[in-house]
Amino acid sequence: MADQALDLNVGASAFVTPALRRRIESLALGAATIALVLVVWELLPHILPMQQGTRLFFSVPSRIFATLWQMFATGTIWGPLGVGATAFAIGLALAIAAGLPLGILLGRSATLNAMFDPFVTAFNATPRLVFLPLLMLWLGIGLWSKVAIVFFGALFPLLINTHEGIRNADKLLINVVRSFGATGWDVARLVVVPNALPFIVVGLRLAIGRAILGVVVAEFFGAQDGLGVVMVRAASSFNVDVVFAGLVLFAVLSLVMTGMVKLIEDRMSRWRPQRAQNE
Amino acid sequence: MTVECLVDERLPRASFVKRHRDAMLGVLTVALFFAVWQAIFLVVPLNPLFFTTPSLIAAGFVDLVESGDLLHDLAVSAVPFGLGLLAAVIVGVPLGILMGWRVRIGYALDPLMTVFYASPLVALAPLLVIFFGVGLAGKTVIVFTLAVFPFIFNAASGVRAVDRLLINVVRSLGGRERDIYLKILFPSVLPYIVAGARIAIGRALIAVLVGEFFAASEGIGYAISRFGDIFAIDRMFACIITVMVIAVVLTEGIRWAERAAFPWRASQ
Numbered sequence: 001m002a003d004q005a006l007d008l009n010v011g012a013s014a015f016v017t018p019a020l021r022r023r024i025e026s027l028a029l030g031a032a033t034i035a036l037v038l039v040v041w042e043l044l045p046h047i048l049p050m051q052q053g054t055r056l057f058f059s060v061p062s063r064i065f066a067t068l069w070q071m072f073a074t075g076t077i078w079g080p081l082g083v084g085a086t087a088f089a090i091g092l093a094l095a096i097a098a099g100l101p102l103g104i105l106l107g108r109s110a111t112l113n114a115m116f117d118p119f120v121t122a123f124n125a126t127p128r129l130v131f132l133p134l135l136m137l138w139l140g141i142g143l144w145s146k147v148a149i150v151f152f153g154a155l156f157p158l159l160i161n162t163h164e165g166i167r168n169a170d171k172l173l174i175n176v177v178r179s180f181g182a183t184g185w186d187v188a189r190l191v192v193v194p195n196a197l198p199f200i201v202v203g204l205r206l207a208i209g210r211a212i213l214g215v216v217v218a219e220f221f222g223a224q225d226g227l228g229v230v231m232v233r234a235a236s237s238f239n240v241d242v243v244f245a246g247l248v249l250f251a252v253l254s255l256v257m258t259g260m261v262k263l264i265e266d267r268m269s270r271w272r273p274q275r276a277q278n279e
Numbered sequence: 280m281t282v283e284c285l286v287d288e289r290l291p292r293a294s295f296v297k298r299h300r301d302a303m304l305g306v307l308t309v310a311l312f313f314a315v316w317q318a319i320f321l322v323v324p325l326n327p328l329f330f331t332t333p334s335l336i337a338a339g340f341v342d343l344v345e346s347g348d349l350l351h352d353l354a355v356s357a358v359p360f361g362l363g364l365l366a367a368v369i370v371g372v373p374l375g376i377l378m379g380w381r382v383r384i385g386y387a388l389d390p391l392m393t394v395f396y397a398s399p400l401v402a403l404a405p406l407l408v409i410f411f412g413v414g415l416a417g418k419t420v421i422v423f424t425l426a427v428f429p430f431i432f433n434a435a436s437g438v439r440a441v442d443r444l445l446i447n448v449v450r451s452l453g454g455r456e457r458d459i460y461l462k463i464l465f466p467s468v469l470p471y472i473v474a475g476a477r478i479a480i481g482r483a484l485i486a487v488l489v490g491e492f493f494a495a496s497e498g499i500g501y502a503i504s505r506f507g508d509i510f511a512i513d514r515m516f517a518c519i520i521t522v523m524v525i526a527v528v529l530t531e532g533i534r535w536a537e538r539a540a541f542p543w544r545a546s547q
Contacts, residue, residue: 025383025386026389029383029386030386030387030388030390030391031390032387033387033388033390033391034391034394037391057406057410110301113301114300114301114302114304114305115304115305115308116305116308117301117305118305118306118308118309119309119312121527121531122523122526122527125481125523125527125529125530125531126484126522126523126527127481127484127488127522127526129485129488129489129492130488130500130503130522131519132492133492133503133504133507133508133515134507134512134515134516134519136507137329137507137510137512138329209397209399212399213399213401216399216401216402217401217485217489220401220404220405220489220492220493221504228402231405232405235405235406235408236405236409238409240406243405243406244406246402247398247402247403247406250398250399250402251394251397251398251399251402254397254398255394255398258397
């Protein structure tokens, strides 16, 4: 019995490698900091004497989460959230449908790439927000101006990363496959696409971030409905709890979705020495 | 003799075309794009409330420049842009270096900062506008909020990428703490910070536009949304294209500076 217990102990201490200890330490410290920030924030109104006016602009985590809870309990959140989600889904789907073929086309043809490079550079460098007033003018303040902003935001990360992935294909591998009698389709299937896939996934992660950003700004300025509209209305009536609740919701959605893509990305790029381009 | 001359004349020219083929193709396509845009409205009747042509945009641009409105709006927007970015550098770089240098501080702050960096912080804009007002202060704070995180994360990764061996070498050769900072840390982190600046500038531009779309009485973002409201499409396009040119010049300028100043990183 004693021997067994001892054995287990040895097993456990061998199991806790320095790497694992570092991992545990980093998780504990990270969680502790976040907890500390929340606690200090919660206690701040009790510590600092605040004037009535400042109190109006202030909220604490407990009230924010109570507000969030109430939004879900009463179901008032689903309507605005659904509006945003629809624009997000349609815009992202369109961006994927357009971005991948365009990226492949530009990746395969140096001439086309040279021709369209100024447009890609210009649109990628410019915040898409600048087109919002124009898109509102053309498409109205309903669903489609939101879809357009999401589309433009998500298109370029997808296009550029696909292009980068296609161009990055190993020339030697292509030549080898060609020498063994592969057709163009075979080259694409065996070398180019598998090589480009991790790049495309990185593009997708960036695109999701941009798409959520697009929904937020589009709803702030050009919408009648949606979580962004709820937040702006709450802000103008000094309902700070609701603004923070909306921010938390957007942040959680963004973290969860990009986190899921990141998991796929890590699985795919585990074996490759050279990571796909990040930003 | 004449043959040789011909060859001499021709060779450099041929190589010039070859060398600049990509750039020329790009310029030609852009020119073609504007030409087609102009030509379409020779056939299709122009509804000036919703559409415009390059010639009208050019006229609007000249108008805005001559009246001084464009320069005024740009100057108004440039102040919060510059101040916010400056504050982001002053706060973000030391914080990032600290997070990279002291491992435990990095462990402690990384998750919190990641949450901030990954969440759409623009959503804070309505609140910041209430807190700090619609003027310079509000816009500067929005710019700072969005632009600080690229500096933090890039400075931290720059420090983490420092070659430990070099530190040991400096130590063994009798270098002091100051030498480590000046001779290893600083040159190693700088390229990362410049790369962070490129990302931060993009976010700062978004921040200025958000601040000015919300509520402002001047600034380039305000100009764009006002020209949209009064259906002055030509001047609106002039402002949009100006913003595009500025964005391209800033980001490509930094990219160029990166290649020129840190050529050893250019391949990455």
